[in-house]
Amino acid sequence: MSWTEERIETLTKMWESGSTASQIAEKLGGISRNAVIGKAHRLGLKSRPSPVKAGDSDAKPAAKASPTPTPKPAPKPKASPAPAAPAAAAPKPEPAPAAAEAKDDAEEEGSKKPVARSIGPGGFLRQNPGDQGPPTTPAPPRRLVPARPSEEIADKTSLLDLNDRICKWPIGHPGEPDFHFCGDKVNPGFPYCVEHCGHAYQAQLPRRDRRPPPPLPYGGPRVR
DNA sequence: CCCTGATTCGC
DNA sequence: GCGAATCAGG
Numbered sequence: 543m544s545w546t547e548e549r550i551e552t553l554t555k556m557w558e559s560g561s562t563a564s565q566i567a568e569k570l571g572g573i574s575r576n577a578v579i580g581k582a583h584r585l586g587l588k589s590r591p592s593p594v595k596a597g598d599s600d601a602k603p604a605a606k607a608s609p610t611p612t613p614k615p616a617p618k619p620k621a622s623p624a625p626a627a628p629a630a631a632a633p634k635p636e637p638a639p640a641a642a643e644a645k646d647d648a649e650e651e652g653s654k655k656p657v658a659r660s661i662g663p664g665g666f667l668r669q670n671p672g673d674q675g676p677p678t679t680p681a682p683p684r685r686l687v688p689a690r691p692s693e694e695i696a697d698k699t700s701l702l703d704l705n706d707r708i709c710k711w712p713i714g715h716p717g718e719p720d721f722h723f724c725g726d727k728v729n730p731g732f733p734y735c736v737e738h739c740g741h742a743y744q745a746q747l748p749r750r751d752r753r754p755p756p757p758l759p760y761g762g763p764r765v766r
Numbered sequence: 767c768c769c770t771g772a773t774t775c776g777c
Numbered sequence: 778g779c780g781a782a783t784c785a786g787g
Contacts, residue, residue: 545779563771577780579771584778590771 543572545581553578557587558710558733698722709735 543549549570556566563575563582570578582588698713709724710733726735734741 562769564769574780575771576782580773580780581778583772588772 543570543577550581550585553581554585554587557582557590560590698725709733709738711735711738711741 545553552570553566556569557563557578561569563578567573567575567578707728709726709728711724713722713724724735724738726737728734729736729739732739
C-alpha cells in the first residue's frame with residue numbers, strides 16, 4: 543500500500559480529530575496502526591495525548607510478535623517537542639463550545655477583544671513556557687471530550703470535511719448527533735478560525751512585565 | 767493482558 | 778519514505 547493523497551488526507555483528518563491510530567488503520571485498510579503512527583509522525587502530525595480508551599472492544603494483534611527480547615541497548619531520549627508546529631503549543635480544544643459561543647460570539651474578525659484578560663491587540667498572545675508561573679493557575683476548560691468523535695456526523699461540518707483551511711473547533715460533544723466542527727476559515731497558521739483561536743489560545747500574562755512578544759504570527763483576520 | 771502513542775531502525 | 782519491532786505508559 544502506498545500513501546496516496548487521499549489516504550494521507552484521511553489520515554490527517556482523523557488524526558487531528560482524535561481518532562486512534564487503530565481506527566485510522568482500520569479505515570484505511572491494509573496497513574497496521576504502526577504504519578499510521580509512523581506516517582503521522584513523518585507528516586509532522588505527532589504529539590497527541592495517548593489516552594488509553596479501553597472502551598473499544600477491538601482486537602488487533604497485528605504488531606505483536608517478537609520473541610526477541612531486546613537487551614535495550616539504546617536509551618530513549620524523550621524530547622523533541624514542537625517539530626513542525628511553530629505556534630503549536632496548542633491546548634486541547636475542549637471548552638464548552640455552546641457556552642462559549644453563547645457567551646461572546648459578538649467578537650468577530652474585528653479581532654477586538656475588550657476582555658478583562660490581558661490580551662494583546664492581536665487577539666491573543668502566546669504564552670511562553672516561562673511566562674506562565676505557578677502562582678497563576680488559569681484553570682483550563684473541563685475535560686469532557688474523549689477525543690473520540692464519531693466518524694460519521696450529520697450534514698454539518700463532519701470529520702471528513704475537515705481540511706487545512708477550515709476551523710477544526712469542535713461544536714458540541716463527540717457522540718452527540720449534532721456534533722460537528724466550526725468549519726470557518728482558519729486563522730493562517732492555526733487549526734482554528736480567528737474567533738476560536740481567541741478561545742484556544744487564551745493567554746494569561748502576568749499583568750506585570752508584559753514584554754512585547756516579538757513573533758506574533760497572528761495578524762488578525764486576513765481576507766484572501 | 768489489554769490498549770494507547772512514540773521511537774527506533776532495517777529495509 | 779515506509780513500517781515492523783520495540784518501548785513506555787495507562
